[in-house]
Amino acid sequence: MALPQAAVADGAREADGLFRTALYRLESVVGGLVSTAAALLVAAEIVLLFAGVLARYALHTPLIWADELATILFMWLAMLGAVIAFRRGVHMRMTALLARARPGLRGLLEVLALTVPLAFLLILLPTAIEYAEEEAFVTTPALGIANTWRAAALPAGMGLMAFMALCRLARAESLGRSALGLVLTGAAVAGLVALAPAFPPLGNLNLLIFLVAGVALAVLSGVPIAFAFAICTMGYLGLSTDIPIFVMVGRMEEGMSHLIxxxxxxxxxxxxxxxxxxxxxxxxxxxxxxxxxxxxxxxxxxxxxxxxxxxxxxxxxxxxxxxxxxxxxxxxxxxxxxxxxxxxxxxxxxxxxxxxxxxxxxxxxxxxxxxxxxxxxxxxxxxxxxxxxxxxxxxxxxxHEDVSHVxxxxxxxxxxxxxxxxxxxxxxxxxxxxxxxxxxxxxxxxxxxxxxxxxxxxxxxxxxxxxxxxxxxxxxxxxxxxxxxxxxxxxxxxxxxxxxxxxxxxxxxxxxxxxxxxxxxxxxxxxxxxxxxxxxxxxxxxxxxxxxxxxxxxxxxxxxxxxxxxxxxxxxxxxxxxxxxxxxxxxxxxxxxxxxxxxxxxxxxxxxxxxxxxxxxxxxxxxxxx
Incomplete structure (x- = not known):
């Protein structure tokens, strides 16, 4: 005997509620572990660097390995901190135009602010893993360990941010809007890949297409600035030049790892x-x-x-x-x-x-x-x-202020x-x-x-x-x-x-x-x-x-x-x-x-x-x- 339509609807809502609850708990557990690790890394950096100051100025015995270890921990702190910021939705972005958009359009733009970074993370993640593997051949001078320990922070952070993006999309109030955002982002990526042969002959005009128009569109749409820069740079390198995007991972790591x-x-x-x-x-x-x-x-x-x-x-x-x-x-x-x-x-x-x-x-x-x-x-x-x-x-x-009563x-x-x-x-x-x-x-x-x-x-x-x-x-x-x-x-x-x-x-x-x-x-x-x-x-x-x-x-x-x-x-x-x-x-x-x-x-x-x-x-x- 067929179940009444209302009972089917109630069952679907209950299943959806259980799914969202389970997903929220999983995200909370992962987020809690990341937050704990990041907090410990901040504390460790403070202790490590202050110990270096004491060793050099008080004991006159500098810790040669201290800066090297601080740099390794710093990369993990940067990437895990970026994961926390992504989960909290506090990555820097321009919201002036977003706030003035109609509710329907604003909701879609908020979804795109997740799907665009997700596209970048999923595309670059395999290359980041490859980069970390290649760094195994480089040994740090003071500690004598493989540089993979530092480089692995990049794919780890990217993978965790992708996980957070998927969780937030799956828990969104409107799954239809999340699906639309994924479709639009996927269609844009597929369209650019299909047009790839047309870009190299344009020469430096690609700078206007990707690094001016592309960045402006992404930033004005409310995409976090870091991901607007990153995905447009990746598109420029991957579609209009013969430079492998492997190089981009190295440049990102170099920019983030300065000890200063x-x-x-x-x-x-x-x-x-x-x-x-x-x-x-x-x-x-x-x-x-x-x-x-x-x-x-x-x-x-x-x-x-x-x-x-x-x-x-x-x-x-x-x-x-x-x-x-x-x-x-x-x-x-x-x-x-x-x-x-x-x-x-x-x-x-x-x-x-x-x-x-x-x-x-x-x-x-x-x-x-x-x-x-x-x-x-x-x-x-x-x-x-x-x-x-x-x-x-x-x-x-x-x-003319009256301050007689002050x-x-x-x-x-x-x-x-x-x-x-x-x-x-x-x-x-x-x-x-x-x-x-x-x-x-x-x-x-x-x-x-x-x-x-x-x-x-x-x-x-x-x-x-x-x-x-x-x-x-x-x-x-x-x-x-x-x-x-x-x-x-x-x-x-x-x-x-x-x-x-x-x-x-x-x-x-x-x-x-x-x-x-x-x-x-x-x-x-x-x-x-x-x-x-x-x-x-x-x-x-x-x-x-x-x-x-x-x-x-x-x-x-x-x-x-x-x-x-x-x-x-x-x-x-x-x-x-x-x-x-x-x-x-x-x-x-x-x-x-x-x-x-x-x-x-x-x-x-x-x-x-x-x-x-x-x-x-x-x-x-x-x-x-x-």
Whole structure:
């Protein structure tokens, strides 16, 4: 006897529910294991590098193998962190247009943001496995082990990300939409493969097809930037050149494995640590006691606090998350417009991009060979110039503010708050001095900062929640993995541009711009504002810094000066609506509707642009302390 239709439907729904539950549990188990491994790797890197510092400076017996082991562990940390970021859906991507799409189209684009990376991962995975096998013939000099131990991180991470993508597609609310996304992606890949014979005769026109139009389409559609770079580079190499995509795996590994980049997760963790221990709040409290009673005083505090905290964490989201919750409630109580608060927070994010130890400074040093110590020294004054310009806007905007009801802190209170904040205020100077004076490398000094912050939290501020350490280590791995995967993909793309001859053509065109060095600088400012708004800071720098810095040097522009100008221009684009993702991050942290800040932010951005022009016109601001 046939079952009633309703019973069949109920049975199907129950089976579907059981399947989704089982799949979710499997994903959770795998994700938990990956998170635990990544957290342990972050902790191991901190211990290993700090042990290296102690062995060299205290015991005068350097650990020769320490850097080599740190590099091996770092590759696994980068790839497992990328897996965590993929599972959480926090890989950097442009969502400005996605958010404005109709619900149906938005849902399909969200699916494509999974299926496009999945296509890249499945296509490149066999080559990554082959690459790891080939590295077995290379032996590390200090440890004497096969380089496969490091290279295997690439296929392992790719395989796990592919697994996470399949799980998320299978658990999607609309399986039909997931299937449509897979079909569309598969059809696009098949269509490009079928057209493969037509691409080689087009020569460098393929650069426009794959690396301009393809990347733009993918990024604007909401595909994570790292995967947009990666799949378009793979398509360019595989379909229009005779270069095997095996080379791409090597370039990605090379881009992600620079030991200097190990400073990225360590400074990210340091930023989380100073927020957890109360060091950031202590600095804000001192500045508020000093300036809180003047017109616009808390806005000045926000500008100064972002400058000081940037000198510790190096991560912009961590900076804003440490400052905004401490200041915004009181600023709103004084009648400040929420939109103006989000606009100013966003502007201070752009202003402090050059404050060491900025992750962008570290990235530029790793891809261009410019001394990171010189970049750290050169980044201090440019941010001061832009901060002064923001202060002028604040002074004008709050010139009529009524502060008669605000209690002025006594000198005793100011001195007491300074004493409480002094250990925290000393940390940025310790970090800068240690690097600039050559006492420690950029990577090593981050571990010194971590130990210092942990001791300050335990002994002085008495705020050290051991239960938060695990999640902080996982968050560090996730953010670091997202950043490093972009660097790896962008390195492969930059190498492709170089091999195509594009870099030589670009150098010739930029060198012959009218106006010489001034014309080149002006074009660079405009270009990096646009690039910063579309690609974000780190991928933009990884892609174009190796191409443009030699041109700047050829035109007589100091590399540190050029670095400061391009970083500030990039920051201007990164925090400028409607495309700059930094603006939306500031709004999310401040819990302000993005539309509320749109009318307010342009005056601040205009002030930053004036400051940028001053920095570009006066090289001494960037190189005077070198």
């Amino acid at each position: 980049l190990l400073a990225v997760p360590l400074f990210v963790f340091l930023g989380l640590l100073i927020e957890m221990t109360g060091m950031a709040q202590a600095m804000v409290a001192f500045l508020a006691a000093l300036l809180g009673s003047v017109r616009g005083g808390l806005s000045y505090v926000l500008i100064g606090a972002m400058y000081v905290v940037s000198g510790i964490s190096g991560a912009k989201a961590a900076d804003m998350a440490a400052i905004a919750p401490a200041l915004f409630p009181e600023m709103k109580a004084r009648g400040a417009d929420p939109g103006d608060l989000a606009a100013l927070l966003s502007a201070t994010g752009a202003q402090t991009e050059t404050v060491p130890p900025s992750l962008v400074l570290i990235t530029i040093g790793s891809v261009t060979g410019v001394s990171i110590a010189a970049l750290f020294a050169g980044g201090i004054l440019p941010a001061v110039v832009l901060g002064i310009m923001l202060c002028l806007v604040v002074r004008h905007r709050y010139r 209690r002025r802190a006594s000198w005793a209170e100011i001195v007491r708050s300074f004493g409480i904040a002094l250990p925290a205020l000393a940390l940025p100077f310790i970090i800068r001095a240690a690097v600039v004076e050559g006492i420690a490398t950029t990577t090593e000094v981050s571990t010194i900062g971590i130990i210092y912050a942990a001791l300050a939290g335990l002994l002085l501020y008495r705020r050290f929640d051991m239960r938060r350490l695990g999640p902080m280590l996982v968050d560090t791995a996730s953010l670091s993995g997202a950043i490093l995967l972009i660097i790896g993909a962008a390195t492969a793309m930059a190498w492709s541009l170089t091999q195509s001859g594009f870099s030589a053509d670009l150098a010739h065109a930029m060198t012959n711009l009218p106006g010489g060095a001034a014309g080149f600088m002006a074009v660079s400012i405009v270009a990096f504002i646009v690039l910063g708004s579309v690609l974000e800071g780190i991928p933009a720098m990884v892609l174009f810094a190796p191409l443009l810095f030699p041109i700047a040097h050829q035109l007589g522009i100091h590399e540190v000066h050029y670095a400061m100008v391009t970083i500030l221009a990039m920051g201007l684009g990164l925090f400028a609506p409607p495309f700059g993702i930094g603006y939306y991050t500031a709004c999310a942290i401040g819990r302000v509707d993005p539309d509320a800040g749109l009318r307010r932010i342009w005056v601040y951005l205009g002030a930053l642009l004036v400051g940028l022009v001053i920095v570009a016109a006066v090289p001494w601001i960037s190189v005077g302390f070198l």
